[in-house]
Amino acid sequence: MILILFFCFSFTVDQYIENGRPSADPVVVNPVMEEFDPTKKPEFIIKPRKQFADEGKVAKFKTSFEGVAQVNWERHGQLLQQNDKYKMYPALDFHYLEISSVTAEDAGSYTCIVSNDVGSDTASAVLEVFETFKPSPTPAPKKLELDVKLLDRDVLEGTQQVEFKCKFSNATTVYWLKDGRKLTENERRKMTFDGVFAMLIIKDISCLDIACYECVATSKRGEEVRTSCALTVKRDKQDCNDETGERSKAPEIVSVTPSDLSVKSGEAAMFTVNHTGDTEVKWYRGRREVEPDDRLIIDNKSGVGHFTIQNALPTDQGVYNVIVTNKWGNDSMLVRLHVEDTSIFDGRDVKISTENFEDFYILQDKVGKGRFGTVHKCIEKSSNRLWAAKIIKCKEKQKPDVRNEINIMNGLTHSKVLRLWDAYESPTGFIIVTEFVCGGELFERIVDDDFVLTESDCAHFMHQICEGVCYLHAKNIIHLDLKPENILCIAKSNNLIKIIDFGLARCLQPGDSIKVLFGTPDFIAPEVVNYDEISYATDLWSLGVICYVLLSGWAPFTGETDSETLVNVTQAKYDFDEDIFEDISELAKDFIQKLLVKNKDHRMTIQDCLKHEWLALDTVDGQIMKRLSTDKLKTFIARRKWQVPTPASSLKQSNGGGPSGKAFLNGGADHWHHSHHHRKGHMQTPRSSSYSNGQVPWKKNGNAIQAVNRMIGKFSSLSSNSSISSSSSSSPTSSSSLYSKSKQSS
Template identity: 35%
Template sequence: MDTVSTPEPQSDLLQKSVDNREKERKAVTPKRRVYCSSSPLVEFLNPLEKVQVRVGENAQLHCSFRSLGRTAFCWIHNRKKLVVDGERTHIESSSNSSILTISEVFAADAGSYSLFVRNQRGTAQHTIILNIRDRPERPASCPFVSQLTPSSLVLSWCGPSYDGGSAVTNYVVEIQSLGPSDTRDWTELTSTCKDTTYRVCSGLHPQGEYRFRVRACNDMGISDPSEESDCIKMDTAGRENLSFVDVVIDTTHKVKDHYNIHEKLGVGKFGQVFRLTHKETGRVCAGKFYRAIVSKDKEAARKEIELMKQLHHPKLVQCLGAYDIRSEITMIMEYVAGGELFERIVDEHFEHTEPNSMQYMRQILEGIQYIHRKSIVHLDLKPENIVCVNSVGTLIKIIDFGLARKLEPGKPLMVMHGTPEFVAPEVIHFEPVDLAADMWSIGVICYILLSGESPFQGSSDSETLALVTAASWEFNSEFDDITDEAKDFICKLLKKEKRARMSCEQALAHAWMASSSSSRRVTKSLNKDKMRRFLVRQKWQKTGNAVLALKRMAHLSHRSDGSESPSMSMSEQAVASLEQQLRSQPSFPQTFHDLTEPCGATVYMACVIQGYPNPEVVWLLDDEPLEETERLQIQYKEDGLCTLTLAQVQPEDSGIYKCCASNYLGQALCSARLTVAR
C-alpha cells in the first residue's frame, strides 16, 4: 500500500522556516567588543594630589580624565558618600571632568576626596587630599602632675585631637599662682616644649599652690588653653600625682555594694572585666574581677593593684579603686570606650597613613617611657592592649598590667610568659629581662601597624618562637611605600642583642618621630586588608573558634565570586550605583547608508554602537546571519565602532545588510542596501 503524504499547512511551513532561521542565527557567534590591553581603564589628566586652604576659604578640587564611551562618577569623602547640598558644596561635571567646590571650609571638611569614574570597562578612582589649615584644637586633657618634690614636678598631658592640618611643633606651658597675695594671672613657663611632658624645676615655692594649663602650637598659630589642672600644693610632696585618684583599698565591702555590674568587656589570663556604673554618681567604670582562689593568685592580684596605684599618666589606664575581701579581689579602672586601636584602624571610615601610625607609636612610647622611669617593665605589649580613648579621636591608652614587674637592683628578673609573636628573644631563652624587652614588643607593634603582618608569625607557636629567637625577619612588600626613617626605627628596635635596642628616650628622639613636624608631604593611605586578616587570625587563635573567624573573614572582605559583602557601606553602595547609572539598551548614534559598488570592489560599512552592558553584535544579509570568512571581516572596537568589510563583491552580495546589537535591556537594529553593479 502506497503511503500518501499529506501536505503540511502553509502556516506550519512558515513556522518551521522561522524556527530554522532562529537556529541558524543562534549558531552564529556574536561579535563582542575588543579592548586594547595597553590602554588605561580611565586616564586622569594632570591630577591634583593635594589641596591646602585655610579655614573659611573656598576649596576647589578639579579632576579631568579621558575615558571611552559613557561615564558615571561620584565623589566620596573619607570613605563616605559626599552629600552635595548645592549651597556650601557644589559639583560641576562634564563628560570628561568634575569640579568639586566647597565654600567656607570647616576643619571637618578635611580628608580624602576620591572621584570614582565608571565606564564600560570598569571603575577607576583618583584621590585628592584636602588639608584644612587652622590653629590646633586645644590639648585633649589638662596637665597631670607626677614626680612631685618641694621644688619641682613633672607635667604630662594629651595632645590635641586635631592638629589643625599642620603638625604640632611645640607646646606653651602656663602657670597660675594661687597664693593670697597673687594676682591669679596666667604666666608663661615655656613656649618651646616639644613633647607632651615637661619638668618644672624652677620658680616653685615649697609652700606655694599652683594650677597649670597648656596650649598647642603649629605654623598657623596657638590653640586655646587646655583645661586647668587641679590645685597643686607643693608642701604635699610625697603624695605623688595629686591630680589623679589616691586609691584606698576597701577591705570591708563588696563591689556590688557600690556598683551595678553590666556586660562583660573582656576575659584575660587572670580574670574577667565588666562594665560598672556607680550607684550614687552614675560614673561608668571598668571592674577587673580576679580569679583569686589560691593564695598565689591572690598575691599576684594584690601586686598588680599596688603597681597600678603608682601609675598616673594620661597614656595609661588609671586605677580608681580596689576591693579586697576574702571571697573577691576587684580592681576598679577608668572605662576606656574606644575599643582596640587596630579594630579602629580597619574601620572603613578611618584613614590609615604612615604619619597617623607614627603618632600612635609616639603615644605608646610616652606611656612606656613613664613606667620605665619607674623601673617597671610591662612584658605584655601587644595590639589588643592598646586601646582608643573614645570612638572619634586618635588618643590611645595602654592597658593590662597583669604581667608587669618592677625591676629591683641586684635581683635578675626572669619570666616565661607573654604572647609568642611579641615576646623578646631573652624571654624565650629564660634569660634576665629588663626594659629592653618592651622595646622589642614596640618594634613588632610598629611593624604590624605599617604593614598589617607580623614579622615573626609562623605556622605554629613553636615556629614563631624559633623565628623570634633567631631574630629572623625582613620587610615585606607593604613597606615599599614606607619611608626609610620608619624602617630604620623598626630596625633599631628588633635587635636580637637587647643592649643594641633603642630606649624610649632614644626612640622618641628618632628621626621618624621628628618627621611629623618637619614634613608636609602627604602620604597615601595604607592597605588595611592584611591587618584585617591579622585581626581575624588573632581572634581565631584567642577563641579557638574557626567558624566564627571564617564568618568574620567573610564579613571583612569581598566574597570569592567577586560580589560585595551583604553589609555594604554607603560609599560602597554609591560606587556600585555607578554601574546602574551606565545601564542602557543598545542604540546607534552613527549608522551606515545605502551603497552602490562595482563588481570586485571592497565594501566598507561602519556604525557606532552604544549601550551597557556592552551589546553583542550579529550582522545579517537579507535576515541571514553572516559569519566571518577570508573575504568578510567584522571588527568591534573599544570605542564602539563596528565595521563590516567585504572584499571582491559580486552581484550575489547585493541585499539589505543589518547590524543587530543586543543586551539584556533590549535590542537595536540599523540597516542599509548594498547594490553590486554588473
C-alpha cells in the first residue's frame, strides 16, 4: 500500500509541475498512511501559520490536507494567480504558497481553499512584513544667506556698551574679525550665536575699539558669507584746558570723500578729508599706520588732507581709517576701497610713437640711473596714473635691440611680469613707459630685519616666479636673465613679485635654433656656456639657482673668478651643505635637484615645477615655519652690489662694442654677451663677430682670446691670469636694477 501511494503521489507531483513550474490549476492528492475515501470532502491536517518576513525577502506558507482536492489561495477575497510573484506548488506531504520579494503591501491575510465535488475546507494565516530601515534621505543643505547686515556705529568714548547684530539663514558657525584679525571673548567683549542671530557686544568703549568689524558665517555646504561695519569713537568736542581754564575744541572731521570708492586694478584711488582745527592727520589700515612711499602718497594741508594710492592693487582693497588729532582730542572716520581685479593692460597693443613724450606725461623724480639711461616716475596727464619712464640714450645701430625689448614686452598682461604701457622714439633714443614697481628687489626685502623668512615664504616666492615664467614660455618667450636683481616686489605692503628686464629675452618659435653667449655667470645654464642650443629649459636652470640662493644665501656654482664660476656651471656639480641646509626640507632639495640638471632635456618643465609638491607645502616635519637665517644672503647681496669689476669685465667684442649698462647697474655683477640666432636650414650671421674654423675671436685688453664653441676646452687653455670676459651685452636695454632703486637709494 505504501509503495502504491508513493507512486500515486509522485505521479501527481510530476503531473502538476511542468518545466519546473506548477500547473495553473492543480488537483492534489495528499498521501496518507491509510486508505482515503474519494467520496469524502478534504480536511486540513496542518493549517497555514502566521508568517514573518523582512522586506525584500521570500515569504512561504505551508499546509497539508487529507483527501483529493483542488487547491486555491486567496488574499482578501481575491484569487491569486500563478506568476513570478506568487508560486503555488505541492512538494512531498505539503502544499506551498511562496511570495517573492515581499513588500509592506503584501502584508495581510492569506486563505487556502481545498475543495472537491463532495465539499471544501478553508484555513487562513497572516503575513507580517518588517520594513527595512531606510533613513530618510538627508535633504541638501540650504543655501547660506545674509538676512540682516551689520550697521556702522558712531559713538562717544566711554559709551557703556555697543551691540553689533546680524542675521543669517542656514548658518552653522560664525566668527568675528577686527581689522582682519579673529576676535576672542574677554571681559569687555562677548559673542553669541543662536543659529540665526549673531551678536557682538563691546563694553566700555574707548578709542582702541575704532576698527572695522566683520562677521563671517559658514554653512554645511562650505559656503561663506560676510558682513562688515565700522565703529568710530569720538571724544566730547568740548574739553577743559587745565592750563588756561579755557575750553578748547577737539578736532572734527567735516567730511571724507568718497566714503566708498571702487577702482580698477592699476588705476589711482584718492580720498580727501576735510576737518577743523590745527590737527595731525594719519591714515590707518587696521591698526597699522600707512607709511607713505612712491605709491602711497599722503598730503596734508590746513583743513584738508589727501590720501592717494597710485596703481591700486587687489591687495589694497579694504577699510581705511583716517584720524585727526590735537591735544584736546581726536576724531576718526572709515572709508572703503574696492579694487576690481581687471587688468587695464588686457588687449592693449603698444605702438612706438614719435610724438613728444611730454605732451602726454609729466616727468617726475628720478628713481634709478644706469650707463645708458635713467628711470623716472611719471604721471599720465589723461588718467593721473603713476608710471615708470625708462629713458634710454642709444645710437641708431643699437635701436633694433631696444625695439626687440619693446616687441617682446608688448602684449604681456600677466600680473607676475612687468607690463608695458607706452613707448616713444626720438633721434637720440627711446622712452619706455611701464608699470611703476616700488617694493624693491625681492632679496633686499627678505633680508630686512623686520621680515621673518621661512621655507614656506620661499615656496610662496618661487611659486609666483614660476607662474610668471610659465606665462612667458606659453608666449614663446625665453627670459635668459632670471636672477635676484630681476625679481622685484610690487609694493612694501605685500609679498607679491614681478619679473622684469627683457633686454636679453628672445622669442623661440617652432623650428628656431638659438645659441647665445650672454648672461650672469652665477645664473646661466651649461648650454649657454657651451654655446649649445638653448630652450625653455635654460630658464629652468636659473630658477634652480635662484631657489638655492633663496634658501641658503649661497650660489651653488660661485668660484673665485668668473672663469672658475663658468667651469663649475659646465660641470653642474654642487651639494647641499649640511650646516646650511639642516633646516631645509627634502622636498625643497628635490625641487632644486630636478632643475639643476646638466642635460637640459632632463630638467623639469615649468608645468612640472608648478605641480611640484614643495610649492604647495604648509608644513614639513614642523620645521617649515622655522625662521631661516638671512646672514649669508645679506653677504651674497652685498658682494653682488659692491663688487668692483675686474679688468676682465671690460672685454670688448671684435667689432669694438663697449660694455652695457647691465654690469654697471648691478654694481659689478658681471655679464658677458654673444648671440647667434638662426632658423633651422637658414643661418643668420651675427653682426658682432665672424666665424673661422668653429671658433669665435674675442679681444681682451688688445689681446685676442680664442673662444671655442665648447667652452670647457677654452677654460683649460686659458692662463691663470687670463679670465673669461664677464662684460654685459652691448644692448642698452638691460636695466635690471633701475626699477628696484628707490628715490632714497638713488
